[in-house]
Amino acid sequence: xxxxxxxxxxxxxxxxxxxxxxxxxxxxxxxxxxxxxxxxxxxxxxxxxxxxxxxxxxxxxxxxxxxxxxxxxxxxxxxxxxxxxxxxxxxxxxxxxxxxxxxxxxxxxxxxxxxxxxxxxxxxxxxxxxxxxxxxxxxxxxxxxxxxxxxxxxxxxxxxxxxxxxxxxxxxxxxxxxxxxxxxxxxxxxxxxxxxxxxxxxxxxxxxxxxxxxxxxxxxxxxxxxxxxxxxxxxxxxxxxxxxxxxxxxxxxxxx
Amino acid sequence: xxxxxxxxxxxxxxxxxxxxxxxxxxxxxxxxxxxxxxxxxxxxxxxxxxxxxxxxxxxxxxxxxxxxxxxxxxxxxxxxxxxxxxxxxxxxxxxxxxxxxxxxxxxxxxxxxxxxxxxxxxxxxxxxxxxxxxxxxxxxxxxxxxxxxxxxxxxxxxxxxxxxxxxxxxxxxxxxxxxxxxxxxxxxxxxxxxxxxxxxxxxxxxxxxxxxxxxxxxxxxxxxxxxxxxxxxxxxxxxxxxxxxxxxxxxxxxxx
DNA sequence: CGTGGGAGG
DNA sequence: CCTCACACG
Numbered sequence: 001x002x003x004x005x006x007x008x009x010x011x012x013x014x015x016x017x018x019x020x021x022x023x024x025x026x027x028x029x030x031x032x033x034x035x036x037x038x039x040x041x042x043x044x045x046x047x048x049x050x051x052x053x054x055x056x057x058x059x060x061x062x063x064x065x066x067x068x069x070x071x072x073x074x075x076x077x078x079x080x081x082x083x084x085x086x087x088x089x090x091x092x093x094x095x096x097x098x099x100x101x102x103x104x105x106x107x108x109x110x111x112x113x114x115x116x117x118x119x120x121x122x123x124x125x126x127x128x129x130x131x132x133x134x135x136x137x138x139x140x141x142x143x144x145x146x147x148x149x150x151x152x153x154x155x156x157x158x159x160x161x162x163x164x165x166x167x168x169x170x171x172x173x174x175x176x177x178x179x180x181x182x183x184x185x186x187x188x189x190x191x192x193x194x195x196x197x198x199x200x201x202x203x204x205x206x207x208x209x210x211x212x213x214x215x216x217x218x219x220x221x222x223x224x225x226x227x228x229x230x231x232x233x234x235x236x237x238x239x240x241x242x243x244x245x246x247x248x249x250x251x252x253x254x255x256x
Numbered sequence: 257x258x259x260x261x262x263x264x265x266x267x268x269x270x271x272x273x274x275x276x277x278x279x280x281x282x283x284x285x286x287x288x289x290x291x292x293x294x295x296x297x298x299x300x301x302x303x304x305x306x307x308x309x310x311x312x313x314x315x316x317x318x319x320x321x322x323x324x325x326x327x328x329x330x331x332x333x334x335x336x337x338x339x340x341x342x343x344x345x346x347x348x349x350x351x352x353x354x355x356x357x358x359x360x361x362x363x364x365x366x367x368x369x370x371x372x373x374x375x376x377x378x379x380x381x382x383x384x385x386x387x388x389x390x391x392x393x394x395x396x397x398x399x400x401x402x403x404x405x406x407x408x409x410x411x412x413x414x415x416x417x418x419x420x421x422x423x424x425x426x427x428x429x430x431x432x433x434x435x436x437x438x439x440x441x442x443x444x445x446x447x448x449x450x451x452x453x454x455x456x457x458x459x460x461x462x463x464x465x466x467x468x469x470x471x472x473x474x475x476x477x478x479x480x481x482x483x484x485x486x487x488x489x490x491x492x493x494x495x496x497x498x499x500x501x502x503x504x505x506x507x508x509x510x511x512x
Numbered sequence: 513c514g515t516g517g518g519a520g521g
Numbered sequence: 522c523c524t525c526a527c528a529c530g
Binding site for chain 1: 528530
């Protein structure tokens with residue numbers, strides 16, 4: 001069994017203070033895909049650097065901003081940063097680690113909530129991501145794109161679909177993009193293992209006590225090649241931990 | 257008896273969180289001279305605005321920076337902001353409240369620790385302050401200039417005089433300025449009531465656990481006209497409170 | 513509401 | 522070390 005977690009940390013230093021190490025000790029994933037490090041590699045807290053994981057980070061040029069990483073018990077065969085577009089790679093939004101049996105990505109799509117300019121860049125990221133993802137889907141290894149896509153797919157994935165239909169993260173063109181991804185070979189494994197179940201979210205605003213009222217969004221995904229859906233045995237959102245405004249999305253894959 | 261306190265708050269909002277109201281309730285000064293409000297008047301916490309004091313503030317134009325104020329149980333006859341020099345008055349460093357029996361100032365001298373340019377402005381402030389103070393000394397009412405002068409007068413007023421002899425706040429020209437003030441009619445009342453007593457400080461750096469080791473500086477003063485020295489009965493630095501990096505300097509005057 | 517940076521102390 | 526303003530989410 002291979003346990004893979006995806007977690008937007010909202011600052012690896014803050015998450016460390018909130019018990020990131022305790023969560024690792026308890027949940028014990030084989031691979032952890034991290035987003036929003038909000039730190040340079042040398043700023044990662046020592047206790048996290050000392051964990052018994054191989055660690056790879058792709059940080060943003062801007063300090064305290066974005067950044068992705070992958071931790072894994074097994075040493076990867078190769079690691080690759082970025083997607084090949086300058087502005088995206090300067091923001092530290094894509095990292096890949098290739099293992100013997102599968103390839104893993106940690107993905108952090110831009111947020112569009114701060115204005116039109118950023119929303120346009122978000123759509124540009126999605127446009128660039130789609131062929132990039134397909135190219136890796138056509139490789140001969142199973143592949144999983146874990147991460148914060150900053151999009152809710154369907155009304156069931158958001159606590160208030162009506163009120164948010166014009167909100168970045170739940171816009172028709174964003175939702176269509178996820179549908180397209182799923183119609184062209186990818187599987188939203190968490191949802192496939194929880195079809196029709198409402199109130200399952202991975203992010204809650206820090207405002208207005210959203211989490212205790214479970215007013216959330218499901219914007220963190222494992223987007224996989226088909227064989228990983230078949231391999232998936234359990235998918236959980238670990239919302240009892242308060243590591244950040246996101247919860248870890250953890251899926252156990254039986255790679256046989 | 258008239259109890260007057262001087263306190264650099266290092267942010268009135270932070271001081272409020274640290275128990276400013278509790279200190280007032282317990283110490284119960286008649287007049288409180290405040291420095292470093294680091295807030296606009298509308299940002300002063302409601303519970304402080306609701307205290308049974310008349311409150312007057314002279315804030316800086318720059319947000320979150322400097323600012324002085326006077327709280328008093330008695331309503332002043334008049335209040336005056338500033339010293340008549342634009343850059344000083346834009347920084348909110350001087351406020352006066354005139355009462356029936358005395359005139360009270362709250363003073364916040366610039367810090368020179370951030371570089372030569374600010375050190376020069378500090379000296380300019382001191383140059384402007386001296387004739388301003390003397391002009392009020394020659395009025396017919398007792399006068400007290402309470403505040404953070406950002407200068408230690410003598411070796412006894414600082415925990416490490418040798419190491420700090422070239423540090424802003426303990427420079428020869430700054431120390432001479434205080435001597436000049438005291439040689440031309442003003443009294444450092446706290447020191448006069450504690451002649452020769454070492455280890456009495458009003459400020460401790462937040463770094464290196466300075467306060468618990470009492471590695472401090474005495475930079476907060478009541479500088480008074482001579483009749484107020486005669487009236488002074490008790491002078492205490494209330495260092496048991498942790499309201500900011502400064503402690504209240506509280507003196508009880510018997511105005512007969 | 514919360515994180516991180518940076519100025520100012 | 523601490524406070525505040527600001528950018529970003």
